[in-house]
Amino acid sequence: MALLEVRDLHTSFFTDAGEVRAVNGVSFNLEHGKVLGIVGESGSGKSVTAYSIMQILASTGKIVSGSIKLDGEELVGAGEKVMKTVRGNKVSIIFQDPMTSLNPTYTVGHQLIEAITLHTNRNKKQAKERAIEMLRLVNINEPEKRMKQYPFEFSGGMRQRIMIAMSLACEPDILIADEPTTALDVTIQAQILELMKSLQEELGMAIIMITHDLGVVAQMCDEVIVMYAGSICEQGTADEIFYSPKHEYTKGLMRSIPSVDTAGKKLQPITGTPIDLLNMPEGCPFAPRCDAAMKICIKSRCPRMEINSDHAASCWMNVKDGLDDGSIKIEDVNIAEGGEAS
Amino acid sequence: MSENLGRPLIEVKDLKQYFNINTGVFKTRPLKAVDGVSFSINKGETLGLVGESGCGKTTVGRTILHLYKPTGGEIWYNGKKIDNRDSIKEFRTKATMVFQDPYSSLNPRMTVSDIIGEPLDVHKMYSSKQERQERILELMRHVGLNSEHASRYAHEFSGGQRQRIGIARALAVNPDFIVCDEPVSALDVSIQAQVINIFDELQEQMGLTYLFIAHDLLVVRHISDRIAVMYLGHVVELAEASEIYDHPLHPYSRSLMSAVPVPDPKVARANKRIVLTGDIPSPLNAPSGCTFRTRCPYATDQCAEAVPEFKEVSQGHFVACHRVGQIN
Numbered sequence: 001m002a003l004l005e006v007r008d009l010h011t012s013f014f015t016d017a018g019e020v021r022a023v024n025g026v027s028f029n030l031e032h033g034k035v036l037g038i039v040g041e042s043g044s045g046k047s048v049t050a051y052s053i054m055q056i057l058a059s060t061g062k063i064v065s066g067s068i069k070l071d072g073e074e075l076v077g078a079g080e081k082v083m084k085t086v087r088g089n090k091v092s093i094i095f096q097d098p099m100t101s102l103n104p105t106y107t108v109g110h111q112l113i114e115a116i117t118l119h120t121n122r123n124k125k126q127a128k129e130r131a132i133e134m135l136r137l138v139n140i141n142e143p144e145k146r147m148k149q150y151p152f153e154f155s156g157g158m159r160q161r162i163m164i165a166m167s168l169a170c171e172p173d174i175l176i177a178d179e180p181t182t183a184l185d186v187t188i189q190a191q192i193l194e195l196m197k198s199l200q201e202e203l204g205m206a207i208i209m210i211t212h213d214l215g216v217v218a219q220m221c222d223e224v225i226v227m228y229a230g231s232i233c234e235q236g237t238a239d240e241i242f243y244s245p246k247h248e249y250t251k252g253l254m255r256s257i258p259s260v261d262t263a264g265k266k267l268q269p270i271t272g273t274p275i276d277l278l279n280m281p282e283g284c285p286f287a288p289r290c291d292a293a294m295k296i297c298i299k300s301r302c303p304r305m306e307i308n309s310d311h312a313a314s315c316w317m318n319v320k321d322g323l324d325d326g327s328i329k330i331e332d333v334n335i336a337e338g339g340e341a342s
Numbered sequence: 343m344s345e346n347l348g349r350p351l352i353e354v355k356d357l358k359q360y361f362n363i364n365t366g367v368f369k370t371r372p373l374k375a376v377d378g379v380s381f382s383i384n385k386g387e388t389l390g391l392v393g394e395s396g397c398g399k400t401t402v403g404r405t406i407l408h409l410y411k412p413t414g415g416e417i418w419y420n421g422k423k424i425d426n427r428d429s430i431k432e433f434r435t436k437a438t439m440v441f442q443d444p445y446s447s448l449n450p451r452m453t454v455s456d457i458i459g460e461p462l463d464v465h466k467m468y469s470s471k472q473e474r475q476e477r478i479l480e481l482m483r484h485v486g487l488n489s490e491h492a493s494r495y496a497h498e499f500s501g502g503q504r505q506r507i508g509i510a511r512a513l514a515v516n517p518d519f520i521v522c523d524e525p526v527s528a529l530d531v532s533i534q535a536q537v538i539n540i541f542d543e544l545q546e547q548m549g550l551t552y553l554f555i556a557h558d559l560l561v562v563r564h565i566s567d568r569i570a571v572m573y574l575g576h577v578v579e580l581a582e583a584s585e586i587y588d589h590p591l592h593p594y595s596r597s598l599m600s601a602v603p604v605p606d607p608k609v610a611r612a613n614k615r616i617v618l619t620g621d622i623p624s625p626l627n628a629p630s631g632c633t634f635r636t637r638c639p640y641a642t643d644q645c646a647e648a649v650p651e652f653k654e655v656s657q658g659h660f661v662a663c664h665r666v667g668q669i670n
Binding site: 041128155157182186187188189194212213214216217238239242243251253254256257258259260266267268269270273274275 | 394422500502503530532533534535538539542557559560563564567584597600601602605606608609610613619621622
């Protein structure tokens with residue numbers, strides 16, 4: 001059994017302008033000790049997916065339907081009491097901006113001890129020992145002295161390491177890292193990623209890595225989910241996604257990154273701008289920007305199709321030949337929508 | 343490649359920019375944001391300027407345009423020294439800037455045509471209202487905006503389109519030289535490539551010269567002819583783009599290049615990263631001698647005593663390191 005099973009998750013924000021379907025039918029499994037990357041551009045629903053798992057959505061946001069099972073236990077509709085035992089203990093989260101996720105008015109030690117006493121049976125003295133141990137684990141020098149300092153006395157990279165220490169103090173099964181290195185410089189990013197990787201191997205937890213940086217994904221992740229406009233367009237092992245992408249959006253992303261080979265040449269950008277989530281089209285959400293879009297792409301959304309056991313994508317291009325010669329009929333695939341068609 | 347294009351358009355000689363920081367009542371200390379930086383940029387060339395936050399790369403860009411009065415050093419444009427009011431005013435019709443944040447760098451109360459037209463107003467570059475309007479529409483076409491966008495406000499646009507507005511504004515005075523201060527860092531990957539291509543195309547069409555400041559090394563490598571690496575107010579290495587990626591000499595450049603996350607899983611797994619320990623020191627207490635020595639795995643006593651000279655070690659490859667040649 002998978003550690004985390006997300007099935008057909010729908011999360012919406014109910015705004016004055018209407019319902020914004022931020023997450024639109026997302027399903028995936030996370031196994032013990034694996035690193036799962038979720039990539040996508042801003043507004044693709046990658047963070048909302050994570051916040052839905054933790055149930056820390058803004059007040060206008062709501063999980064409309066779907067199921068999230070942690071170790072077989074259903075979390076959707078489980079109530080705040082259950083969620084309190086999940087957050088921090090079983091699943092913890094690191095946010096993008098280490099400056100705003102620490103309270104500037106308390107010392108770092110106070111905040112670490114608070115988190116530890118809240119989630120474990122340790123008393124204050126034991127919690128303090130644990131906090132110092134955790135700071136040492138994330139390579140903070142002189143942890144005893146550092147405990148008494150306030151967040152502003154730390155650099156960005158150190159603050160992010162403190163956040164990691166805090167989220168790991170209760171030995172969670174899953175660590176969700178929401179753009180953990182986006183605000184940091186490359187050399188500090190390398191430090192943090194190296195640290196996360198070594199802690200993951202040491203403690204054997206699973207990581208959900210949310211990022212827009214394909215370089216970070218390539219370095220860290222075993223499996224990758226590519227999201228666009230609230231839906232998964234492609235998922236598979238890192239090698240499959242990077243070396244044989246099967247969705248036009250993923251292919252476009254790979255082409256638009258500058259690399260050694262593109263120096264002195266034109267990049268091939270994806271044209272147009274991301275879609276307005278308030279006015280979602282009926283067909284594939286990427287169709288308006290897709291160079292390869294066919295008639296069917298505008299009419300109907302492609303269901304998830306298995307490419308092989310490690311790889312699935314939702315793109316009509318993969319069955320283009322079948323559609324052209326009439327051996328696959330749209331009616332056939334539509335029946336299987338939401339499920340798996342082949 | 344650009345070495346042959348004649349004399350340099352921009353020359354920066356020993357540029358210094360100190361900011362006075364209050365450290366107590368009546369007490370100030372200089373923060374040496376830029377401390378003795380020299381380089382030149384040839385006509386039609388793109389010089390990339392990379393480094394971590396706080397290394398002074400943005401300050402270099404701003405000081406060149408005299409947005410800050412330089413504490414020391416000289417700035418030459420086209421063989422002319424820029425130091426008095428008239429020369430600065432004239433220089434600013436030839437040198438402009440594109441800013442990092444397309445959200446805060448556009449006035450929310452102005453329409454697109456007013457934003458793009460403002461530099462024209464300031465430098466009185468038209469004789470009739472119609473001429474102004476035509477120029478604005480021409481600029482919008484250049485950056486791929488439609489003419490019907492002219493009367494809209496900045497908030498109606500996405501990040502990529504806003505950056506196009508910022509580029510059109512920078513082009514309004516017909517400049518030769520543009521300082522691009524992290525112009526694509528705030529954009530999504532798919533949009534980033536669109537904006538990079540605009541910079542490329544404009545350079546081809548108008549023969550523009552860029553100082554391209556960024557921390558994304560893949561982007562910088564793509565767009566630059568030569569690259570300068572900065573650390574704590576100093577340029578530590580300067581060379582052709584491919585040279586600095588394939589054969590970095592300074593230990594800092596080496597770790598910087600190895601820290602770039604490569605979007606290729608097999609390369610990324612095999613890549614031996616040189617992970618630096620510690621953080622960048624505060625420029626208020628910069629280390630003596632070589633500023634990088636506190637994080638440098640090769641530092642010796644000599645590095646603490648003397649500031650390394652910025653010298654040419656091979657054709658067009660400059661580096662400031664005492665131990666260059668001794669380390670592999």
